[in-house]
Amino acid sequence: MKFGSAVAIYFITWWVCLFVVLPFGVKNAHEAGEAVEQGNEHGAPVKPMLLRKIIATTVLSAIVFAFIWGQITYHWIGIDDLPFVKAITTD
Numbered sequence: 001m002k003f004g005s006a007v008a009i010y011f012i013t014w015w016v017c018l019f020v021v022l023p024f025g026v027k028n029a030h031e032a033g034e035a036v037e038q039g040n041e042h043g044a045p046v047k048p049m050l051l052r053k054i055i056a057t058t059v060l061s062a063i064v065f066a067f068i069w070g071q072i073t074y075h076w077i078g079i080d081d082l083p084f085v086k087a088i089t090t091d
Helices: 003-021 050-074
Strands: none
Touching: 003 050
16 A cells, blocks of 8 residues: 555544544533533533544544555455355356
């Protein structure tokens, strides 16, 4: 895999993992027992913990990227290994 392709795949993987990690540990003002100030959104998180989520996203995306890189490099799973894909035979 070329370096540019690896960076692009890691970038896309990082963003997908970010959207997976973002909802964890989020509490809005009502759930946290705090009053909502005038002009603030009721569903806005009280303490979003963004730095912690960025670190978790980076670690998770590195693990997912390692599996993607291994599959592309070593071809661990092929089409023939998937039981629900029928082989197309030409007679």
